[in-house]
Amino acid sequence: MSVGRVIAFDPGSKRIGVAISDPLRIVASPLTVLEAGDPWDEIDALLEEYQPTVIVVGLPVSLSGGEGPAAERARVFGAELERRSGRSIRWVDERFTTRTAEEALIEGGVRRRERKQSVDKVAAAVILQHYLTSQL
Numbered sequence: 001m002s003v004g005r006v007i008a009f010d011p012g013s014k015r016i017g018v019a020i021s022d023p024l025r026i027v028a029s030p031l032t033v034l035e036a037g038d039p040w041d042e043i044d045a046l047l048e049e050y051q052p053t054v055i056v057v058g059l060p061v062s063l064s065g066g067e068g069p070a071a072e073r074a075r076v077f078g079a080e081l082e083r084r085s086g087r088s089i090r091w092v093d094e095r096f097t098t099r100t101a102e103e104a105l106i107e108g109g110v111r112r113r114e115r116k117q118s119v120d121k122v123a124a125a126v127i128l129q130h131y132l133t134s135q136l
Helices: 040-050 069-085 097-107 112-134
Strands: 006-011 015-021 028-035 054-059 089-093
Touching: 006 028, 006 040, 006 069, 006 112, 015 112, 028 040, 028 112, 040 069, 054 069, 054 112, 069 089, 089 112, 097 112
Parallel strands: 006 054, 054 089
Antiparallel strands: 006 015, 015 028
């Protein structure tokens, strides 16, 4: 069984959702939302604080499995993250994660305004949980 935290990023054009696992890699928890403009100082600080052993990035692919402009932006983000962290990136198909996150927040009774502020980090947690489950 592998140990050490896993951090996940859900890069979007406006915001980047971030989630973190527990050290035993059982549970994914939403962590924060970063503005997409120039997030690197904040990302560097998160990597320093949590010392993840694995980095996961959500890859937005189409229903047919193809990659469009959003996937291209995610790959550029992932390449820079890999360069800065010195760690290889694990890619996770993020189809339907935002919808799943939104539905979970609605079921939890979270108000619309609060959902808008939280959905990206919850989507990152969904991506991370998919990764953790796939590693069992």
